[in-house]
Amino acid sequence: MSEVLIFGHKNPDTDTVCSAIVYNNLKRLQGMDTEAVVLGEINDETRYSLEYFRVDVPRIVTEVTEGQKVILVDHNEMQQSVVGIEKAVIKEVIDHHKIANFETAVPLYFRAEPLGCTATILKKIYEEQGVDINKTMAGLMLSAIISDSLLFKSPTCTLRDKIAAEDLAKIAGINLEEYGLAMLKAGANTKDKTIKELIDVDAKEFILNNDKLVIAQINTIDTKEVTDRQKELEETIYQEISNKSLSAFVFVVTNILTSDSEVLVLGDKKEKVASAFGKSLENNLMTLKGVVSRKKQVVPPITEEFNK
The missing domain is CATH 3.90.1640.10 (inorganic pyrophosphatase (n-terminal core))
Incomplete structure (x- = not known):
């Protein structure tokens, strides 16, 4: 070595x-x-x-x-x-x-x-x-x-x-x-990926106050290709939440053609995540127009909300 x-x-x-x-x-x-x-x-x-x-x-x-x-x-x-x-x-x-x-x-x-x-x-x-x-x-x-x-x-x-x-x-x-x-x-091909691969491909853990979150992101040219698998996604994400004792799991599905994101949020603090963007979740989902960057557009508002 x-x-x-x-x-x-x-x-x-x-x-x-x-x-x-x-x-x-x-x-x-x-x-x-x-x-x-x-x-x-x-x-x-x-x-x-x-x-x-x-x-x-x-x-x-x-x-x-x-x-x-x-x-x-x-x-x-x-x-x-x-x-x-x-x-x-x-x-x-x-x-x-x-x-x-x-x-x-x-x-x-x-x-x-x-x-x-x-x-x-x-x-x-x-x-x-x-x-x-x-x-x-x-x-x-x-x-x-x-x-x-x-x-x-x-x-x-x-x-x-x-x-x-x-x-x-x-x-x-x-x-x-x-x-x-x-x-x-x-990198935007999602059809051949398993659910675990989808949520793991670009996932990062964050410690915000006493809460641990995972914010994962995947790029696609067809958001519906991913969100149509919501039932399977939720089952796998709930398992991740349990295994890692997460307060929330945020899964950002970004369309590289439209520069918009569909976001699936699960966990006890899911509504707190949504409120960071002034949103309410519908069926655990919210749409963020013009949001493509986890580092600059997703993490900062969530950090601010959880540090209140």
């Missing part, structure tokens, strides 16, 4: 996986003994990107031992990280999310910027350190930005993300719009 493991959050998405690979490439070029790994199976969108740029899927790590040196990308909240993270030695964090539930025994390099994607930060780091970005690394960083910004439709996307993506597309030698749409569509 390498001296330092680099990884993103559980239920890895494209930014988490690509950022780990890209930062590992930089560290190894600089002579460090590092390895990019993932904390679970990758999704269809990420697989499309890795296959397109002919990059192997990193090995899966489910637990780290005491004293293992690690670098975290695309997350900092401990409950979103690997089992055993509290016993590891965190050397660095590169992230674009809020800082929460994070504490270390020794100083570290911590870089968090309010950008739409971790890969945008990594592009800056490459440039700051005078390291050339090759076509493959450019393609992976571009894929991460497209994913996190929903091809620049998300409110989390900044001008710097868009400029970075345009630069990276030139280096990678690809048409940004054509590749981006193909990549997003590859």
